[in-house]
Amino acid sequence: MTIFKRVKVFSLAIVVVVVAAGGEFFRQLNKEADFTLRSPKGDYLIESVTLGGILFPFHDKVFLRVVDATRPGEAYRTPLFAASLLDMRSPFETEGELSITWVTFHKARKSFSLGVPEWQGTWLNLFVANAPYDITPND
Numbered sequence: 001m002t003i004f005k006r007v008k009v010f011s012l013a014i015v016v017v018v019v020a021a022g023g024e025f026f027r028q029l030n031k032e033a034d035f036t037l038r039s040p041k042g043d044y045l046i047e048s049v050t051l052g053g054i055l056f057p058f059h060d061k062v063f064l065r066v067v068d069a070t071r072p073g074e075a076y077r078t079p080l081f082a083a084s085l086l087d088m089r090s091p092f093e094t095e096g097e098l099s100i101t102w103v104t105f106h107k108a109r110k111s112f113s114l115g116v117p118e119w120q121g122t123w124l125n126l127f128v129a130n131a132p133y134d135i136t137p138n139d
Helices: 003-030
Strands: 034-036 045-050 061-068 076-079 096-098 105-106 111-114 134-135
Touching: 045 096
Parallel strands: 111 134
Antiparallel strands: 034 045, 045 061, 061 076, 096 105, 105 111
16 A cells, blocks of 8 residues: 555544544433423423543543523523532522522623532633633632
């Protein structure tokens, strides 16, 4: 095999891997929620989504998707955090905020505040989180 053919085959393999990884990542971001909860006032859905599959084999990271019930196309995703910290048992809602344990969604700003203990950011948050967020240390 000539050098040109090797470079061509290698380049094609790289493109296939990148496209497959991108497709899997897109599928993970848009997959059905593991658990869905309607906000106390009924205006929002809070969905938890655990990453899994070939790219994320350990199933220890989760993100929340907050969906406006009046406009289902509008969904806001938190950055990833440890699945063991997810607690959706007691949602709280005011006119301006929607909260569960460790996470607050600011309705007007369409942003999140996270007070997750032992926060560990990851480069994947560049692609997962589609809304601004701030982290409040809670160690």
